[in-house]
Every structure is written in structure tokens, then in C-alpha cells.
Amino acid sequence: DTGVSQDPRHKITKRGQNVTFRCDPISEHNRLYWYRQTLGQGPEFLTYFQNEAQLEKSRLLSDRFSAERPKGSFSTLEIQRTEQGDSAMYLCASSQKTTGELFFGEGSRLTVL
Amino acid sequence: QKEVEQNSGPLSVPEGAIASLNCTYSDRVSQSFFWYRQYSGKSPELIMSIYSNGDKEDGRFTAQLNKASQYVSLLIRDSQPSDSATYLCAVRTSILNSGYALNFGKGTSLLVTP
Numbered sequence: 001d002t003g004v005s006q007d008p009r010h011k012i013t014k015r016g017q018n019v020t021f022r023c024d025p026i027s028e029h030n031r032l033y034w035y036r037q038t039l040g041q042g043p044e045f046l047t048y049f050q051n052e053a054q055l056e057k058s059r060l061l062s063d064r065f066s067a068e069r070p071k072g073s074f075s076t077l078e079i080q081r082t083e084q085g086d087s088a089m090y091l092c093a094s095s096q097k098t099t100g101e102l103f104f105g106e107g108s109r110l111t112v113l
Numbered sequence: 114q115k116e117v118e119q120n121s122g123p124l125s126v127p128e129g130a131i132a133s134l135n136c137t138y139s140d141r142v143s144q145s146f147f148w149y150r151q152y153s154g155k156s157p158e159l160i161m162s163i164y165s166n167g168d169k170e171d172g173r174f175t176a177q178l179n180k181a182s183q184y185v186s187l188l189i190r191d192s193q194p195s196d197s198a199t200y201l202c203a204v205r206t207s208i209l210n211s212g213y214a215l216n217f218g219k220g221t222s223l224l225v226t227p
Contacts, residue, residue, distance in 0.1 A: 009133065024213055040121075042219045043157065104157050106156050107155075
């Protein structure tokens, strides 16, 4: 499978715990994005990487959220001290510079109890 | 706030009919426009991209773009029950201009009835 891969697909955690999601983009794509989606809403942009550099971060992203993309390959999104409002689908997408079309992974669904 | 607006629906059409989905955007300098399909519980799947004014056809799907009116639409011909999904309009806006990130609408729910 050469698509975008995300892990875990589902995560249930208690409020206050830390969680980490991983994304493996399509291999030839140098741009990687994280989005968040809640029920009835479209995906909301969180952050973007070009290779290993984090070039854009949404104002919506609190300081409890951090993302990395070491060596420009896979990326991780960590949420510290989770809150119930963090419950959402976290989507990773990748793209090539030339087309700009984003291709999404299956998402990681987070439930904070 | 640069926005992408869609009617949330649901839009209900009979099988075999044409479904027309509409989207307006507020950023006049937007250059790239995309339609994604999202089944319940799944992630968005790219259907079409359009960059120039006019129509672009791909199988049963036609995307239409009118930059002067800041309007983009998606037509689905010969609608099938399997087309029932939420359709997301996405626009590359100048606010997110460093990385080609997309700004999404809330989506229109389409129901194709047999």
C-alpha cells in the first residue's frame, strides 16, 4: 500500500493524559499536513511541514500540541494534557509541490473521557 | 476570516438524476479548488481539482469554476446510491500561502435514493 498511513486508528484516553499519533506520508511527497475534524465540520488545518521544516502552524493550535517530522519522513503529532475538547479525528495528508493536491490517510480518532 | 461556504444539506436526489453541489469562497486571490468525497467515518478522498475558469469533466463528475463570482460547483451525473456521502469543497487561500494547505468548507451531505 503506497497511500498515507496513520497509527493508531483509534485512541481512547483519559483527560490529562498525553497521546501521540504517527503519520507516514506517500514516499515521494515532501509536504505533510495535519488537520483536525469534528462531527459535522470540515477538516481544520493544524500544521504543515515541507521536508523536516515546520513552516506553518494554525493559530487554533494550542501549546499543548506539538508536531515533528524528523528527517523529513514520518511525522508525529503529540497532544499533552488532553482535554475533552480534543476529541476529534486527526487527519494527516501529504502532497507533491507540483500539484498541491492533498491525499489523506485514514485518520486517527481520539476520544478523551 | 477567509471562508469557504457550503450548504450543509442534506441534498436528496433520485437515482439517475444530476446532483448539483455548490460552494462559494471569500478570498478573491484563491487559485486552486478541490472537491473531496467523505463517507461516514472515513477520511476525505480527492475527486477533482480545478484551477481555471470553466468546466472540467472526469467521468460522471464535472467541476465548474467562476472566479469572478467566487463560485465553484460539482455536478454528478447519473447519481448512484454509492454517491451518497458528504462532499467537501476545498480552496487554497492566500492566508495559508506558505505550504499549499487547503481551507475546507463544512461539506454538503448528499443522499441518492433508489
